[in-house]
Amino acid sequence: MIKKAAKKSKVKSKSMGSTAIAQHRPVVTRANQDEMFERLLRIKALAESGDGVTFEQIKREFEIGTAQANELIRLVRERLKVDLRVEGSGSERRYVSHSGSALKLDLHEDEVIPALLILRDVTSGAFSPPLRPAFRLGQTIEKHLNDEMRARYKKLQSRVNLRCVSAKHGDVQRFEQVVKAMLDGKTLRIKYRSASAKAAAAAATSAPVDGRVNSAGVRGAIDQTQYQEVEPYGIFFARRAFYAIMRPVDSKPAERVDEFSGLRTFKISRIEDAQDGTKTFRVRAGFTMNKYLEDCWEMVRFPKEPKSTVVIDIDAKFAVAASETEWHPTQRVEIRADGTHRFTFRVRGFNEILCWILSNGGSAKVIKPEGLKQRVRDEIAAMSKNYSDGDQTQPIRKVFK
Secondary structure, eight states, rough: OOHHHHHHHHHHHHHHHHHHHHSSOOOOOOOOOOHHHHHHHHHHHHHHHHEEEEEEHHHHHHOHHHHHHHHHHHHHHHHHOOOOESSSSSSGGGGEESSOOOOOOOOOOHHHHHHHHHHHHHHHTTTTTTTTHHHHHHHHTTTTSHHHHHHHHHHHHTOOOOOOOOSSSSHHHHHHHHHHHHTTTTEEEEEEHHHHHHHHHOOOOHHHBTTTTOOOHHHHHHHHHOEEEEEEEEEEETTTEEEEEEESSOOOOOSSSSSSTTEEEEEEGGGGEEEEEEEEEOTTTTTHHHHTTTTTSOOOTTTSSSSEEEEEEOOHHHHHHHHHHHOOOEEEEETTSSOEEEEOOOOOOEEHHHHHHHGGGGGGGEEEEEEHHHHHHHHHHHHHHHHHSSOOOOOOSOOOO
């Protein structure tokens, strides 16, 4: 009995001792992305001061442990490119920098602060995965601001919000792989899952046969995703996502309609895997993204369809707001006596511009061509069926025929 009691007493005192030790440990605080960068800049400033900064000072200032302090020192060297040198040892270990960082910039407040506000908001938010290189450039510039300029810049950060909307998924690695292949003039081997392949897999999964999932249909949909070798020509952003224009190397020769025949559009976020290809290539003479997209309303090319002059009236209620945006490079606007704004465009194909017209509701009226007017009538009739008093479940129609 006495032995058991003594054992319990030892356990109790041991647990109490560990609690007491835990209470005296420094509270390790986690930092978000912005706070982490501020910590790096603070260490840089202290290291470049005459006295430098001690290891213990870093731990106390940010209320962190040894591992976190070592990580901050590593990041100051790697991210900020600061030459931190160690002087002394033990508790007197001190980090100093006499050379600063490699990049020297002549920064003017009226130029750099507006640019940084745009870079920060766009690259750290909606578009962050593919624009990570631009985000790092913004951080590089930010670390060279003097104290006064940084303080003024920080005051504005919470007062600026660029509400850019991107696709849900993004992959910086795929984006960078495409860019590198373009720089090197080399092909890529990509595994790409198209929208139709995704839809087929979803349909096969959600449409059971005799109470069972159609596994053959799922396998068939998955089999549509194969590796293919492609030549990356260019990249553009549209409809909240990044796209690459590439030519599949091993596909059958496409019917030559124009100088861009054989090129296809790939959504970068749908590239499931990418590897270095085995071939080199040259971009076709005269290719530019502007030229490739010049006949599109937004991003889809219809080379077999003739160019059309499209005339649309926007009523006075929304005309001014609509005319403040350049919707297409060929846009012309005529203000009429009743306040209506008449928009004229030259485009090839109606599928994309049809969606824009419908998005304006009753404020938009197609004047010509007749074929586009009929497409609008047909779509409105199909939409009205979805809201009839009868059966509310109507089959989904495709606007893009």
